[in-house]
Amino acid sequence: MKLLDKRGTNVMQKISTHRPGRQGFSSTNCKQKWLLHGEKPFKQGLDLGSIASRRFPNCAQSPSVQATSLFRHLLQKLTDPPSAIQTYAVRVTGNAGRDRKLQTLPDDVQTILIDLSLDMLGYGRPEISCPAGVQLEESRFFSSLGNTYDERSTARNVLIEEREDWRKQMNKSLQVALRDVRNYVYGEKDGVYQWIKNSRQKRGEEREDHGGLDPNAAMLQSAVNNPTRLDLDTYIAMAIYC
Incomplete structure (x- = not known):
């Protein structure tokens, strides 16, 4: 679906040239410092951004898979003693979880x-990330999103919505x-x-390192790359995933 401004210009084409994340899932995109703030057993002042910058994600993976790998790495370093992190869980909204012995990961840590x-x-x-606190008329980034204020506002609203979608992921x-x-x-x-x-x-994480595909998805990807070599198993995989 095309998103058009009042003059019929495709706004999404403009956004694509300024869309954040053009470096992929990378610490080089970061605009802030990220220091951990939390009560014991969490390590006060731990520089999460510095830890993330020393990792080299697999660019063949989806951002969600890369994020899972990064989170695993960070979680192992958040607490003293390290094993204390195993007493916590991330709760799904409205669901207390099955294991009542686990504590909910503190909001400030999760955030x-x-x-x-x-x-x-x-x-x-x-x-x-904080649109209400920005003077848009003074923002170079906002100015780069379009030729008119309406174009720029529309483009920014799209990015804000994308951010909220990614937050859920x-x-x-x-x-x-x-x-x-x-x-x-x-x-x-x-x-x-x-x-x-x-x-x-180990096997599960090794599979992630090869793109995060399970066997059926990998079979489907192979079929896409080699369309002349389709067989019955591949058709089954396509039926499952399409």
Whole structure:
């Protein structure tokens, strides 16, 4: 669907040239510093942005899969002792969860993790993340979104809506990552205390490293890349996913 301004110009074409996230899911998109603030056992002042900048995500993965991987990495470093993070869960709205022994991840901790990921997606500019607190007439970014105020406002509203959609996805990624970390074991191996994964977890994360595709999705992708080699199993996979 085309989004047109009053003169019939396709606004989405204008937005695409300024759309945040053109570097993908990357710390190079970040516009803010991200220091952890929380009560014990969370590490006060931990520089989450610095930790994220030392990771090199697989660009073949979707942003949601990359975010899950990053969240797993960060969660293992958030608390002292490290294993304390395993007593927490990210709750789905309106659902207390099945394991009542788990604590809800504090709002300030959850918020900073989600906002960091949105900043890495390119949605960290105050014009998008905190639109009410920005003098738009003085913003170069806002000025770059169109030729008229109406065009710029329409484009910015699209970006704000996109940010909210991504927030929901990042929340799901954080929930999955914390569930994964709860299933790790923090213990001594080769004389060093570290996080230890079982073989099933290793296989799952290795699959993510190859694009996050399960077998049927991988089969479908192969069919798209090699259309002359379709077989019965591939047709079944296509029926499932299409």
